[in-house]
Amino acid sequence: KTGRASRLERKKQEKDKEEDESKEEDSCSQQNRASRKKNYQQKNSDGKKAGEEGSRQRERGKKAPTKDQKESENKEKKTNKKEKEGDDKQKTDRKNSTTTSSNSSDEESLSEEELAMLMEQVEQKKKLISTMRNKPWRMMKKLSVLREAQAFVEKFEGALGKGKGKKLYAYKMMMAKKWVKFKRDFDNFKTQCIPWEMKIKEVESHFGSSVASYFIFLRWMYGVNLVLFGLIFGLVIIPEILMGMPYGSMPRKTVPRAEQATAMDFSVLWDFEGYIKYSALFYGYYNNQRTIGWLKYRLPMAYFTVGISVFGYSLMVVIRSMARNANESTADGDDDNFIFSWKMFTSWDYLIGNPETADNKFASITTSFKESIVDEQESNKDENIHLRRFLRVLANVLIICCLCGSGYLIYFVVKRSQTFSKMQNVGWYERNEVEIVMSLLGMFCPPLFETIAALENYHPRIGLKWQLGRIFALFLGNLYTFLLALMDDVNEKLAEEDVVKNITHWTLLSHHNSSVGNGSTATPPPLDPADVPRGPCWETTVGIEIVRLTVSDILVTYITILVGDFIRACFVRFMNYCWCWDLEAGFPSYAEFDISGNVLGLIFNQGMIWMGSFYAPGLVGINVLRLLTSMYFQCWAVMSSNVPHARVFKASKSNNFYMGLLLLILFLSLLPVAYTIMSLPPSFDCGPFSGKKRMYEVIQETIELDFPLFVAKIFSYVANPGLIIPAILLMVSIAIKISERAVAKLYRQL
Amino acid sequence: MEKVNRSRDKQKGKKDTTAEVFSHSQITRLYSRFTSLDKGENGTLSREDFQRIPELAINPLGDRIINAFFPEGEDQVNFRGFMRTLAHFRPIEDNEKSKDQNGPEPLNSRSNKLHFAFRLYDLDKDDKISRDELLQVLRMMVGVNISDEQLGSIADRTIQEADQDGDSAISFAEFVKVGKLHFYLLNETAHPCFLHTLT
Numbered sequence: 049k050t051g052r053a054s055r056l057e058r059k060k061q062e063k064d065k066e067e068d069e070s071k072e073e074d075s076c077s078q079q080n081r082a083s084r085k086k087n088y089q090q091k092n093s094d095g096k097k098a099g100e101e102g103s104r105q106r107e108r109g110k111k112a113p114t115k116d117q118k119e120s121e122n123k124e125k126k127t128n129k130k131e132k133e134g135d136d137k138q139k140t141d142r143k144n145s146t147t148t149s150s151n152s153s154d155e156e157s158l159s160e161e162e163l164a165m166l167m168e169q170v171e172q173k174k175k176l177i178s179t180m181r182n183k184p185w186r187m188m189k190k191l192s193v194l195r196e197a198q199a200f201v202e203k204f205e206g207a208l209g210k211g212k213g214k215k216l217y218a219y220k221m222m223m224a225k226k227w228v229k230f231k232r233d234f235d236n237f238k239t240q241c242i243p244w245e246m247k248i249k250e251v252e253s254h255f256g257s258s259v260a261s262y263f264i265f266l267r268w269m270y271g272v273n274l275v276l277f278g279l280i281f282g283l284v285i286i287p288e289i290l291m292g293m294p295y296g297s298m299p300r301k302t303v304p305r306a307e308q309a310t311a312m313d314f315s316v317l318w319d320f321e322g323y324i325k326y327s328a329l330f331y332g333y334y335n336n337q338r339t340i341g342w343l344k345y346r347l348p349m350a351y352f353t354v355g356i357s358v359f360g361y362s363l364m365v366v367i368r369s370m371a372r373n374a375n376e377s378t379a380d381g382d383d384d385n386f387i388f389s390w391k392m393f394t395s396w397d398y399l400i401g402n403p404e405t406a407d408n409k410f411a412s413i414t415t416s417f418k419e420s421i422v423d424e425q426e427s428n429k430d431e432n433i434h435l436r437r438f439l440r441v442l443a444n445v446l447i448i449c450c451l452c453g454s455g456y457l458i459y460f461v462v463k464r465s466q467t468f469s470k471m472q473n474v475g476w477y478e479r480n481e482v483e484i485v486m487s488l489l490g491m492f493c494p495p496l497f498e499t500i501a502a503l504e505n506y507h508p509r510i511g512l513k514w515q516l517g518r519i520f521a522l523f524l525g526n527l528y529t530f531l532l533a534l535m536d537d538v539n540e541k542l543a544e545e546d547v548v549k550n551i552t553h554w555t556l557l558s559h560h561n562s563s564v565g566n567g568s569t570a571t572p573p574p575l576d577p578a579d580v581p582r583g584p585c586w587e588t589t590v591g592i593e594i595v596r597l598t599v600s601d602i603l604v605t606y607i608t609i610l611v612g613d614f615i616r617a618c619f620v621r622f623m624n625y626c627w628c629w630d631l632e633a634g635f636p637s638y639a640e641f642d643i644s645g646n647v648l649g650l651i652f653n654q655g656m657i658w659m660g661s662f663y664a665p666g667l668v669g670i671n672v673l674r675l676l677t678s679m680y681f682q683c684w685a686v687m688s689s690n691v692p693h694a695r696v697f698k699a700s701k702s703n704n705f706y707m708g709l710l711l712l713i714l715f716l717s718l719l720p721v722a723y724t725i726m727s728l729p730p731s732f733d734c735g736p737f738s739g740k741k742r743m744y745e746v747i748q749e750t751i752e753l754d755f756p757l758f759v760a761k762i763f764s765y766v767a768n769p770g771l772i773i774p775a776i777l778l779m780v781s782i783a784i785k786i787s788e789r790a791v792a793k794l795y796r797q798l
Numbered sequence: 799m800e801k802v803n804r805s806r807d808k809q810k811g812k813k814d815t816t817a818e819v820f821s822h823s824q825i826t827r828l829y830s831r832f833t834s835l836d837k838g839e840n841g842t843l844s845r846e847d848f849q850r851i852p853e854l855a856i857n858p859l860g861d862r863i864i865n866a867f868f869p870e871g872e873d874q875v876n877f878r879g880f881m882r883t884l885a886h887f888r889p890i891e892d893n894e895k896s897k898d899q900n901g902p903e904p905l906n907s908r909s910n911k912l913h914f915a916f917r918l919y920d921l922d923k924d925d926k927i928s929r930d931e932l933l934q935v936l937r938m939m940v941g942v943n944i945s946d947e948q949l950g951s952i953a954d955r956t957i958q959e960a961d962q963d964g965d966s967a968i969s970f971a972e973f974v975k976v977g978k979l980h981f982y983l984l985n986e987t988a989h990p991c992f993l994h995t996l997t
Contacts, residue, residue: 184821184823184824184827185823185827186823186826186827186830387959388952388955388956388959389956389959389960389976390976392932392935392936392939392952392956393915393919393976395939396857396858396859396939403856406856410939410940410941410943411943413939413940414940414941414943414944417940417944417948417952418944420952421948421951421952424955
């Protein structure tokens with residue numbers, strides 16, 4: 049009795065002293081009263097529990113002095129409300145936990161109000177857990193309170209469900225918690241998985257943000273290519289290899305008799321002829337069987353769809369990246385007024401404690417100051433306007449001449465290579481002349497443009513944009529000239545095909561007749577696939593040409609880096625001791641990292657991949673390897689042989705510029721592929737579409753045969769131009785509306 | 799625990815504004831940090847004790863920040879002085895501002911924080927940041943990687959940006975006006991970071 053009385057007294061004292069919400073207090077006291085009632089009842093009903101009750105009382109007695117101490121601490125605290133609330137909650141919770149721990153045995157008989165109280169307490173504990181971080185407590189204290197709160201929540205959350213629903217509720221809660229933990233772990237894992245982050249940071253602190261932006265772009269490209277590779281490899285190449293007919297079983301999959309002798313030679317393989325030509329890497333290998341294997345996999349349909357979705361995915365990814373960049377770049381638009389003050393007073397990062405990081409930070413602060421100095425200098429120049437304009441016009445005229453010259457050169461060389469291919473005994477040079485000329489043009493024209501651009505005297509950032517634009521025009525012109533010449537080749541092959549078709553037909557017929565003519569009624573032995581006369585298979589030829597161009601481009605890039613940067617750096621470093629003039633200061637000195645050249649090289653490489661992936665599915669795999677090795681190779685080359693730019697400027701909004709170029713290239717490389725799909729007939733004896741009049745007929749075929757009837761009818765209605773044109777107009781107008789709204793939003797932000 | 803009580807009582811007795819700024823547990827925590835820094839165990843910190851914090855040692859302005867702790871001409875700082883300086887870094891609470899207009903401004907008000915930062919740059923305490931002082935700061939931040947001439951231009955340009963009354967120096971009022979400087983110094987991120995470092 050005395051215990052109860054003193055408990056009541058203490059409760060009253062606490063009520064007076066604490067400025068808590070009375071609700072909580074009531075709930076506590078109610079609970080205590082209820083629990084005390086129960087304990088009293090139990091005492092009477094069950095003798096065994098008397099011992100328990102006594103020990104519980106003793107427990108409460110023990111808690112008394114600590115509670116007193118807490119009360120005195122409370123009294124002395126100042127007016128920080130938050131603090132108090134937190135502590136008080138902690139106190140009440142501790143109190144509750146002790147009282148409710150005594151209730152654990154009474155779970156089955158919890159009444160409604162107790163359930164509500166319990167729920168409230170659980171909510172309180174949860175809130176405490178979530179705001180734990182912001183509390184200005186010592187770490188040990190935080191940890192102990194946290195553990196206690198978590199234990200409480202875990203114990204009683206399950207008890208909140210009613211009756212049979214209790215288990216389900218507990219289960220749901222547990223799953224929800226596990227899900228949150230899983231999401232957090234997954235996020236951490238994802239951040240850890242970002243490859244090459246430290247490498248790029250190192251490059252950034254030494255060379256500035258523009259050079260680092262190239263590597264970030266490279267990494268992004270690698271990601272996109274990896275996805276494309278996964279698509280193509282998983283959905284086209286693997287099914288054909290696993291479930292399609294094996295090598296040697298069909299004419300299209302076998303090396304012709306005439307070539308078999310040399311099919312394994314390295315020089316032949318290097319030209320992508322021989323065994324490589326008749327492998328899953330190229331279009332010609334694929335069989336036109338509608339379904340293959342026991343899965344009834346529709347390979348031609350898959351091939352077509354994957355080809356289209358490669359472009360679709362790339363488009364989506366590029367546009368998403370552009371949108372993200374656009375959002376970010378508006379953030380730093382308005383600190384133009386106090387650039388230097390800002391830099392002076394706020395560049396240091398107070399969290400750095402590591403000496404090496406501090407060095408990196410010094411380097412980046414220095415670079416940032418230099419960038420701003422250059423910006424300032426550029427904006428302060430004023431010169432003779434007329435002279436400048438004249439020089440600029442002159443420079444542009446010169447450059448246009450160069451472009452036309454290179455375009456003509458390529459056309460000439462491709463035409464020559466066609467005559468070469470008809471000759472016998474072609475040397476290595478004649479076979480590879482086109483690729484060599486294109487690579488040489490790509491290597492020497494950009495520096496030429498830069499030299500001419502010195503006449504123009506632009507701010508480095510603007511000058512870089514012009515340079516990029518010009519190199520872009522160069523590469524584009526070269527590529528399209530190459531394609532045009534290739535188209536001539538294709539048309540010739542198509543004409544040839546008719547002839548060969550007849551020959552093949554007659555050969556098979558005669559073979560059939562001759563073998564049957566022996567008088568047996570048995571089926572004639574099939575003609576060995578290697579002996580069947582072959583059509584020219586223009587798709588594989590196109591694929592091979594593009595693959596060879598890509599490979600030679602890769603090689604030229606690597607050799608340029610090796611010789612132009614590394615060997616040059618070695619030469620300058622070691623020959624400087626015994627040379628007449630100072631190699632490091634004068635010619636040739638160390639190379640600077642050529643951002644524009646590298647970025648454009650990457651973009652055009654990607655354009656070629658997009659163009660060629662439809663005709664050579666293995667091309668994307670080659671590109672993935674190239675990007676991977678490029679990353680390591682170029683990082684090494686930059687750190688070991690390059691020096692930071694003498695004129696340093698910010699990359700700032702160049703990212704969207706690169707993305708814009710990439711988008712343009714995507715469209716431009718889509719055009720030839722779309723044209724060939726729509727208007728050229730596929731070869732009659734190679735590829736997944738052989739035998740059809742047009743490649744896109746595979747869609748019609750699939751709809752007719754694989755889908756229920758009404759789908760075919762729907763498609764036939766939808767394909768009506770009368771419906772498509774209004775749909776396109778509608779989409780265009782929606783796109784315009786959305787972009788207007790986005791611009792208005794940006795405007796409002798500024 | 800006893801030590802804490804004693805020092806707390808001392809401060810309470812002197813009706814210090816500092817003690818009102820920090821809460822009880824914050825004071826406890828600061829005191830434990832103070833004692834951990836105080837290797838000599840004589841109840842005061844010297845400059846060498848501060849240098850032991852790596853983030854301060856590496857900071858180009860580290861020496862000046864350490865100086866800010868020590869009152870004029872003294873080499874030792876006691877716990878009260880320690881807390882006083884750190885009180886500048888607490889986040890601003892707007893409800894506190896409106897409470898007490900007549901009393902002394904709390905140490906973590908906007909303008910007191912800016913004063914603190916201003917004093918880091920203004921070495922000779924003439925309430926102006928002159929070109930030479932800016933040059934010193936720049937030299938500390940970029941080392942020898944930029945030529946003196948360029949540093950001079952940067953300093954000139956900075957003064958040109960911020961100076962409004964044409965005296966070729968940045969006064970406190972002009973310092974305050976430098977746009978986002980407010981944001982950076984008063985933002986929650988810079989302060990808790992710094993506070994976290996010291997505590």
